[in-house]
Amino acid sequence: MEGLKLIAAYCGLVVLGEVVAYGAGRVFESVYPAASMPVFLGLFFLMFFVAWRIAVRVA
Numbered sequence: 001m002e003g004l005k006l007i008a009a010y011c012g013l014v015v016l017g018e019v020v021a022y023g024a025g026r027v028f029e030s031v032y033p034a035a036s037m038p039v040f041l042g043l044f045f046l047m048f049f050v051a052w053r054i055a056v057r058v059a
Contacts, residue, residue: 002059005059009055009058010051010052010055013050013051014048014051017043017050017051018044018047021040021043024040025043028040
């Protein structure tokens with residue numbers, strides 16, 4: 001049952017983080033278009049690591 005809580009927390013946090021990454025990418029696109037892709041990709045991959053660390057602490 002602990003594994004199920006861990007995976008559910010991880011999935012929820014990843015989805016939330018990807019929404020934030022998308023929003024940040026869109027904001028940077030309107031300000032500085034050349035930076036939007038690196039910002040989005042950096043946040044996209046960073047969110048997997050951060051979400052795992054938070055999910056392990058929560059579950």
